[in-house]
Amino acid sequence: MRFGGLTAVKDVSVEVAQGSITAVIGPNGAGKTTLFNAITGVYEPTEGRVLVSGRDPRRSLDGRVIVSCVAIGIATAFFLAIAVRVEALWTASVIELYEYQKAFPWAKALGAFGSSLFGGGFWGTWVPLLLGLVFGTSGRFVIWSRSRRTPDVVASAGVARTFQNIRLFPELSLVENVVVGMDRRLTSGFVAALLALPSALRERAQARGEALKLLDFVGLGDKAEDAAGNLPYGHQRRLEIARALASRPDVILLDEPAAGMNPTETVDLMRLIRAIRDNGTTVVLIEHHMRVVMGISDRIHVLQYGEKIAEGTPIEIKNDPKCIEAYLGKEELG
């Protein structure tokens, strides 16, 4: 992952076994959060790939994309061709044919419109049509190709995350925050929503019920209707975890979940993370709190200056001279 000339993360390969807890540790600025951002699509990695269960979460270039590009191109072409000569078209098809209080010859008008539209000559018809087609198709294609691996695509593939600097929806209630997290599993469409059809109401009631259960699971069930922004710090972190779990992800990435928590809360958190793993969700976490890392991780990866310097079980890492050096500095010899 490079930003201009600065290489933030280089040649880091992290393999995470299904159903395990993996920790990524390293000194400040080692590139841990950048790694998370590259995985979840906040940044597009300059090199390298992310595979989830062997597949790269990325919008595929299928027929639908090509059809939509061409359709938008054709629509833009006609829009442009009509726009540049709208007054001439109007005159030919409406003003010349319509007599007050007489029946309007629709078929004739349509014919006049068509022949006038294609009768504008090189500059009047074909240049606008061609320009519209080129700009419409390529514009749609560029937008599509830039959004091939945005966070919503990665999230849809079953990777949920929390943020180091908490990013809740502060003015929504706790339940609504969690229900937003469920969005990828909801199916109710626009018409059902607009008319409050029973199907939409049922889905909403179910989602809220499920959200309340999740809030109970992380220990916030009694505050369900409070505003998320009014919660104390430690609770906000747990709400973020609940929101991430709501999408039933295969993998959940936790960015410093224990930051700002007191010792009791930390112990609760460790229990919570183990419970998440036991429910079948793979956990990857960034953490500075060594008791948490050593207490729950199955495997630890150590980053320093954007490169991986060690990998292993907690005991191996504890005794690895490189890691000790990274955290405590080199021992003075002599």
Place this chain on the structure above:
Amino acid sequence: MQEPLRRFTPFSRGQLVLLGLMAAAPLFGESLAASGRTVVVYAILALGLNIVVGWTGLLHLGIAAFAAIGAYAYGILTCEIYPFQLGFWGGLAAAAAFGAVAGALLGAPTLRLRGDYLAIVTLGFGEIVQDALKNLDTITKGTQGINPLPGATVPGVSLLSSASQVAATKSSSVADGVAVSGTDWLGWLQISNETPVRWYFLYLFVLAAIVFLCRNLEFSRLGRQWFAVREDELAARCMAIEPDKAKLKAFAIGAALAALSGAMLASVLSSTGEPSNYDFQISILALCIVIVGGIGSITGILVGAIAMIGLNNVALPAISDAMQKAGIGSTSNVFTSPNNYKYLTFGLALVLMMRFRPDGIVHSRKAVRK
């Protein structure tokens, strides 16, 4: 802990009270009902703007352009000087559809812009639409505006009345009394400028329907997506929501409502008016209604529309009239006519709101959505 879910009702208590209050307005005279139509129209415009500004958090400074598109679509599709002549309801539906398409066309390439830049685009769009309508005078009649336009009708009445006329001519020889009582009953459903109360109630019914639909959206999955995008776009993205799609829907729905309000106003005035009637001041007025009433709250917007348009179109003219009758002040002196104070009161209202109640008369943000 499983608390019982709140039963979903079509209207909240506050909305029912306000709609009831508005329904009571004709008790105070026909003229109040006549200007009440304008209150309803602006309430719909502000509800449309609220979806974009209040719920999705995008600053939109060109909502009047969509009202203009709606008014001109209604004008072209219903006026007798054009061949289309869709009638009142067909015109309204087509105007709303045109508004939605125009909103989507503007939104699709620009909604990826952030914050202030989008505001500038919408501001510019507002000016472009006015100029385009002015200069396309073979189609839009330029600054003359399109008129006359059909007024409101109760759906189906024109069909019924023509049917009953046929029946009346047939049966007149047989039994006069029956046919006359039939047309009498239909006469009650005829709406014209002479019956502003009926017209007002029809519009109030449309407003109630739109409040109902907006409220459904507010508590729907789409509404939740809008709030999430407003609160934190990146977090919403990481929850598998596509902000671009959510924003585009908000933009199109807001534009459709604005176009509907433009068409309804054109029907009241029987003319689209000239393009410069839909200028920046209308956009700001709609924004004022949203902010003063309570950004993000449907109830608040009803309050805002009643307060702002009531002041503008009802209270100030009434005071002016009364002063003239009493012989105080004169129309020649700009300062003594209260009609000239409307922009002052808007400005004052905004400043006072920002100082004392920045969330609007009706709080929505403090009262958490449940």
